[in-house]
Amino acid sequence: MTLTAPLPDSSEAIARSITIAIAEQRLPPGAKLREEALARAYQVSRTKIRAALVMLAKDKLIDLIPDKGAFISKPTMEETRDIFFVRRILEAAMVREFIARATAKDYEMLEEHLRKELQSVEENNLQIRSVLLSDFHILLTQVVGNEVLTDILVKLAGRCSLITMLYQSSRDAMCSTQEHSAFVAAAKAGKVEEAVELMMHHLHHVEQALQFTTEHDPKKDLVTELLS
Numbered sequence: 001m002t003l004t005a006p007l008p009d010s011s012e013a014i015a016r017s018i019t020i021a022i023a024e025q026r027l028p029p030g031a032k033l034r035e036e037a038l039a040r041a042y043q044v045s046r047t048k049i050r051a052a053l054v055m056l057a058k059d060k061l062i063d064l065i066p067d068k069g070a071f072i073s074k075p076t077m078e079e080t081r082d083i084f085f086v087r088r089i090l091e092a093a094m095v096r097e098f099i100a101r102a103t104a105k106d107y108e109m110l111e112e113h114l115r116k117e118l119q120s121v122e123e124n125n126l127q128i129r130s131v132l133l134s135d136f137h138i139l140l141t142q143v144v145g146n147e148v149l150t151d152i153l154v155k156l157a158g159r160c161s162l163i164t165m166l167y168q169s170s171r172d173a174m175c176s177t178q179e180h181s182a183f184v185a186a187a188k189a190g191k192v193e194e195a196v197e198l199m200m201h202h203l204h205h206v207e208q209a210l211q212f213t214t215e216h217d218p219k220k221d222l223v224t225e226l227l228s
Contacts, residue, residue: 007041007042007043008042009042009043009044009048010048011048011049011051011052011055012052012055014038014042014044014048014049014052015052015053015055015056017042018033018052018056018061018062019056019059019061019127020127022061022072022162022165022166027072028072029072029073029074029075029166030071030072030074031071031072032069032070032071033053033062033069033070033071033072034069035049035050035053035069035070038052053070056070057070059158059162060073060158060159060162061073061162073162075159075162075163075166077212079159080163080207080210080212081207083156083159083160083163084160084203084204084206084207086156087153087156087160087203088200088203088204090149090152090153090156091137091140091153091199091200091203092196092199092200094140094141094144094149094153095140095183095187095192095195095196095199096192096196097144097146098140098141098143098144098187099187099190099192099195101143101144101145102143102187102188106143107184107187107188109139110136110139110140110184111184113132113135113136113139114136114177114180114181114184116132117129117132117133117136117177117180118177120132121170121173121174121177124170126165127165129173130161130162130164130165130168130173131161133161133164133173133176133177133180134157134158134160134161134164135157136180137153137157138150138153138154138157141153141154160206163210164176164206164210167210167211167212168206168209168210168211169209169211172205172206172209175205175209176202176205176206179198179201179202179205180202182198183195183198183199183202186198
């Protein structure tokens with residue numbers, strides 16, 4: 001952000017600004033977001049800052065802890081293993097149902113999504129790529145049409161999006177979109193078991209490739225990082 005660029009002045013815009021800072025790894029996991037400092041930095045009321053923090057908490061990007069404040073979410077390795085374990089169980093069943101229901105129009109929609117994925121990875125747009133890579137799985141559940149399954153996977157995918165935003169390398173993000181493409185090709189050809197195997201391999205690969213090594217200098221001015 002340049003010195004002459006206008007500061008975000010709505011809660012939605014502030015939430016987007018903080019999201020971008022998290023995606024670009026300028027705000028590390030566990031960092032505390034102080035309402036008063038943010039209000040001064042964005043030149044808005046603390047009421048707007050609180051609203052922005054609530055939006056970020058709903059997206060699982062921050063944790064709001066009573067009497068302590070707001071912190072950038074810090075997914076642990078154990079939490080990550082638990083999330084991916086559940087996803088593998090659910091998505092194996094989901095893939096079979098998807099192939100049974102998907103139409104030619106559904107595959108056209110997925111192929112367009114894959115083009116956007118590839119573009120975001122090539123441009124190294126961390127925020128957009130994490131969202132698109134996560135949304136691919138949500139699109140599959142929407143085709144299935146099971147609202148309960150969709151609700152569960154949306155919540156899990158939201159948490160995974162943060163995890164990959166923080167810990168997935170650009171190289172592994174490229175592998176993810178290639179694996180999505182391979183899955184779509186198998187599913188479109190009606191190769192059910194191959195498609196299931198490809199999805200399981202993909203989820204396992206994403207989990208194994210995560211790099212839980214993010215460190216930060218506790219003396220770093222986080223507000224400066226946020227607005228830089």
